[in-house]
Amino acid sequence: MPEITFREAINQALAEEMERDDSIFIVGEEVAKYQGAYKVTQGLLQRFGEDRVIDAPISESGFTGVGVGAAMVGLRPIVEVMTFNFSLVAIDQIINNAAKMRHMSGGQLKVPMVIRGPNGPAHQLAATHSQALESIFAHIPGLKVVVPGTPKDAKGLLKSAIRDDNPVIFMESEVMYGLKGEVPEGEYTIPLGKTDVKRKGKDITIVAYGKMVSLVLQAAGTLASEGIEAEVVDPMTLRPLDDGPIVESVKKTNRCVVVSEAWPFASVASEIGYRVSSKAFDYLDAPVELVTAEDVPMPYNKTLEHNALPTLEKVLNAAHSVLYKK
Amino acid sequence: MSDYAIETNKSDGFLKEEYLSLGRARLVEMYRTMVLIRRFEEAAAKAYSMQKIGGFLHLYIGQEAVAVGAVAALRDDDYLITAYRDHGHAIARGTDPKKLMAELFGKYTGSSKGKGGSMHFFDAQRNMLGGHAIVGAQVPLGTGIAFKAKYRKEDRVCLTFLGDAAMNQGAFHEALNLAALWKLPVVYIVENNMYGMGTAVDRASAVTELHKRGCAYGIEGMVADGMNVFAVYDAVKEAARKARELSLPTLLEVRTYRYRGHSMSDPDSIYRTKQEVEEEKQRDPIEQMKKFLLGGKIATQKEIDTVEEDVKKIVAECVEFAEKSPEPPLESMYDDIYV
Ligand SMILES: Cc1ncc(C[n+]2csc(CCOP(=O)(O)OP(=O)(O)O)c2C)c(N)n1
Numbered sequence: 001m002p003e004i005t006f007r008e009a010i011n012q013a014l015a016e017e018m019e020r021d022d023s024i025f026i027v028g029e030e031v032a033k034y035q036g037a038y039k040v041t042q043g044l045l046q047r048f049g050e051d052r053v054i055d056a057p058i059s060e061s062g063f064t065g066v067g068v069g070a071a072m073v074g075l076r077p078i079v080e081v082m083t084f085n086f087s088l089v090a091i092d093q094i095i096n097n098a099a100k101m102r103h104m105s106g107g108q109l110k111v112p113m114v115i116r117g118p119n120g121p122a123h124q125l126a127a128t129h130s131q132a133l134e135s136i137f138a139h140i141p142g143l144k145v146v147v148p149g150t151p152k153d154a155k156g157l158l159k160s161a162i163r164d165d166n167p168v169i170f171m172e173s174e175v176m177y178g179l180k181g182e183v184p185e186g187e188y189t190i191p192l193g194k195t196d197v198k199r200k201g202k203d204i205t206i207v208a209y210g211k212m213v214s215l216v217l218q219a220a221g222t223l224a225s226e227g228i229e230a231e232v233v234d235p236m237t238l239r240p241l242d243d244g245p246i247v248e249s250v251k252k253t254n255r256c257v258v259v260s261e262a263w264p265f266a267s268v269a270s271e272i273g274y275r276v277s278s279k280a281f282d283y284l285d286a287p288v289e290l291v292t293a294e295d296v297p298m299p300y301n302k303t304l305e306h307n308a309l310p311t312l313e314k315v316l317n318a319a320h321s322v323l324y325k326k
Numbered sequence: 327m328s329d330y331a332i333e334t335n336k337s338d339g340f341l342k343e344e345y346l347s348l349g350r351a352r353l354v355e356m357y358r359t360m361v362l363i364r365r366f367e368e369a370a371a372k373a374y375s376m377q378k379i380g381g382f383l384h385l386y387i388g389q390e391a392v393a394v395g396a397v398a399a400l401r402d403d404d405y406l407i408t409a410y411r412d413h414g415h416a417i418a419r420g421t422d423p424k425k426l427m428a429e430l431f432g433k434y435t436g437s438s439k440g441k442g443g444s445m446h447f448f449d450a451q452r453n454m455l456g457g458h459a460i461v462g463a464q465v466p467l468g469t470g471i472a473f474k475a476k477y478r479k480e481d482r483v484c485l486t487f488l489g490d491a492a493m494n495q496g497a498f499h500e501a502l503n504l505a506a507l508w509k510l511p512v513v514y515i516v517e518n519n520m521y522g523m524g525t526a527v528d529r530a531s532a533v534t535e536l537h538k539r540g541c542a543y544g545i546e547g548m549v550a551d552g553m554n555v556f557a558v559y560d561a562v563k564e565a566a567r568k569a570r571e572l573s574l575p576t577l578l579e580v581r582t583y584r585y586r587g588h589s590m591s592d593p594d595s596i597y598r599t600k601q602e603v604e605e606e607k608q609r610d611p612i613e614q615m616k617k618f619l620l621g622g623k624i625a626t627q628k629e630i631d632t633v634e635e636d637v638k639k640i641v642a643e644c645v646e647f648a649e650k651s652p653e654p655p656l657e658s659m660y661d662d663i664y665v
């Protein structure tokens with residue numbers, strides 16, 4: 001299998017799907033002439049032309065709403081937000097319109113669109129530009145939320161997201177775009193709403209998604225050197241959440257840590273923790289531990305930023321804690 | 327090249343008697359502030375390349391006349407608020423540049439104790455209510471600040487800076503309507519540097535005469551040369567007067583240019599030519615001001631040189647202060663979340 005970057009994987013998914021279906025168009029800031037603020041849409045303008053790869057002014061509420069409207073009548077928009085922090089400007093269109101249309105119309109309408117872009121902190125971008133916002137979207141019935149952690153997953157999941165007839169929030173990361181990984185050569189898709197086991201293990205279950213998958217796999221390596229075999233479980237789609245494999249894993253390992261770079265309060269991590277606690281209650285040998293962002297707006301300072309996020313050390317500590325090891 | 331770039335200013339346009347009435351000292355001070363902003367930012371760019379500064383660093387180089395001319399036209403008790411390209415505004419307002427450099431370095435002695443960085447310079451004491459990083463977000467805030475001035479029957483105004491591209495946000499339009507509807511003492515000053523990131527104004531705005539975009543709300547538009555500190559000064563003075571005396575908002579477009587990329591990581595060659603940048607530099611605001619000072623015999627070459635030396639020293643002190651300042655303690659991440 002060829003190794004490509006996360007960025008290229010997404011770019012391939014976009015190009016392949018646009019090739020397949022002319023109802024798909026991309027709109028967003030700097031997606032066309034500039035080739036993408038993070039170069040994810042590189043070459044698409046040249047390939048598909050300016051009718052389908054469209055530079056928008058800084059009008060997130062406007063162009064996201066345009067996407068919803070176009071989707072209601074049969075197009076399949078892909079709205080790129082420069083980062084998900086800016087999707088907050090469009091949150092009304094996403095939550096009140098995209099997520100509700102199917103239900104409110106009693107099934108008459110559908111909104112087949114993807115809203116995608118980087119989510120979560122990058123490097124020292126401070127409070128408004130460093131937010132992992134998946135829990136907010138995952139809170140909303142009517143939305144699907146996908147957060148891939150590898151190039152292969154990104155490509156396969158994005159293709160499914162584009163083909164899905166529901167509004168899908170697809171969250172990437174600035175700091176993952178350069179991440180390399182093996183990606184199958186031919187056409188493939190990965191279904192939404194299916195949890196994946198990224199590493200087999202018998203001693204502890206560590207649940208992670210998105211950027212945290214790499215960190216947790218690294219932690220699993222360290223734990224292995226201590227004789228602890230961690231099972232790393234990646235839900236990939238946060239809503240709908242396929243909790244079956246997570247619960248199955250915990251039934252085997254009896255211990256669970258959930259790692260997420262979002263805030264802890266009312267979060268995806270706390271939801272997973274709750275489901276494990278209730279569905280595998282009799283199997284747990286220790287309370288589920290969460291490793292999340294600190295409950296603070298992101299400080300600019302580099303050291304503070306690092307310490308406000310899950311770190312290798314924090315993951316190891318949590319693992320040791322549920323294993324009652326020091 | 328954007329199709330509505332304005333004519334290069336002839337330096338004789340500067341020589342108006344009325345500017346002389348500002349007084350020699352004040353005029354040299356305005357020049358000094360522009361030079362300070364530029365050298366401060368050059369030092370910041372250098373520190374950024376040495377990774378002493380992180381995150382996004384948006385340089386104001388080329389636009390100095392806007393902040394300096396506009397702030398000079400305000401009273402100390404007037405308010406101002408701006409976007410993330412905020413170094414010039416804070417320096418023009420008189421914030422200690424040491425604190426600002428320390429903030430860029432993420433230090434505890436910084437204006438936001440290392441929590442804000444480049445995009446979030448605040449100096450509440452000087453009524454500088456921040457740099458704001460969500461495009462357009464500060465426009466309703468500036469409007470609300472003006473609301474307070476009116477509510478309290480103070481004759482203060484709020485100068486609300488924004489970029490050309492920020493005019494395309496809904497927040498801008500909602501705020502302008504409110505300001506007109508409620509007759510608020512606010513001056514919206516659009517720093518039209520011809521681009522929002524890589525997108526030229528005519529690719530983002532259906533109407534490229536940006537000052538005309540207030541007409542939908544019955545807000546008077548003005549336009550001024552943003553490379554000429556006095557043109558900015560005059561325009562803001564007049565707009566602030568209308569705000570203060572008549573409680574009327576104004577939409578002032580100043581035409582300027584940013585010499586550097588959008589931020590330190592922006593390859594601007596994708597969307598503009600070197601030639602365009604070089605052409606724009608011909609109307610450099612600092613050079614024009616210098617010509618005015620020398621030509622009008624307001625300052626001697628020696629005084630100009632002294633400004634340069636003084637500023638160099640100040641900037642070196644800023645960097646040293648920032649380097650030597652302590653890191654914020656880890657626990658401080660929990661400070662200042664609630665009052
Ligand atoms: C809501 C929102 N969308 C996108 C961005 C990313 N972004 C930051 S600055 C910028 C361009 C703004 O241009 P302009 O308003 O003209 O100001 P300038 O940078 O030229 O000073 C963009 C797209 C953002 N910070 N906030």
Ligand SMILES: [Mg+2]
Pocket residue numbers: 489490491517518519520521522523
């Ligand atoms: Mg601009």
